[in-house]
Amino acid sequence: MSEKGAVGSWSTGLCDCFSDCGNCCLTLCCPCVSFGRIAEIVDQGTTSCCVHGTLFCLLGGFTYFAGIYTCLYRTKIRRQYGIEGHQCTDFLSSCFCSHCAICQEHRELQARGFRVSAGWEGNVQMQTSGVTAAPAVEGGMSR
Template sequence: MSEKAALGSWSSGLCGCFSDCSSCCLTFWCPCASFGRIGEIVDKGTTSCCLHGSLFCLLGGFSYLAGIYACMYRTKIRRQYGIEGHQCADFLLSCFCSACTLCQEYRELQARGFDVSAGWKGNVQMRTSGVTAAPVVNGGMSR
């Protein structure tokens, strides 16, 4: 099987904003918050939402630097989930259609089972909330 055949696609289209108005509104009114949430989930909590959002906001004033920063995370999402695409397309989309790409990335993480608004720690807590103790293992080997 070729590499291209093994790769998947995005769970929603680039212009699929109508399927999730809340992430679209967040991205339209405050793209820094949207990007911060995405960045925290993609980095698995190693960097906070606040730091990602602040950097995105600061870089937004300097031509396409915010687009380059967003491109890095779009590429990370594609690689983590085996989504088909190219870094050149990630760059162009992140620079010229940043709101659409952020919405698509937000929806992708939601489709992968994340509550993006809860952050990384919130998602970890939700997934482990039912686990209260390690499973009991019967002692010794038996025949």
């Protein structure tokens, strides 16, 4: 069963973790960093990676609360990009396969053109890097 308006699928599978070993190792050792980076991009920089990572760590001390938190962002990614799925599968993968789910979300953002490690601001700067200075005014400025 899929959500209304969904037209696509994830660019990689849930268990394709080893297609990006750097991301896999980071997520295995520090899932709070991986998740924080993803959430910052999904929220378009309204909250920093550090805030999301800290919340992930704080919630991680309680049963499945971190999974619920990451589930919210998995659902946001699916809705933003029209990926098939359901909140129930988002919840199950986020709670019981959290590392694989975070890796898949990272790969999805990469497939969509983001450099996840650069954060939101870094990605915005990369997109606008062609504009380095204001255009020159012929004859200079005068009053």
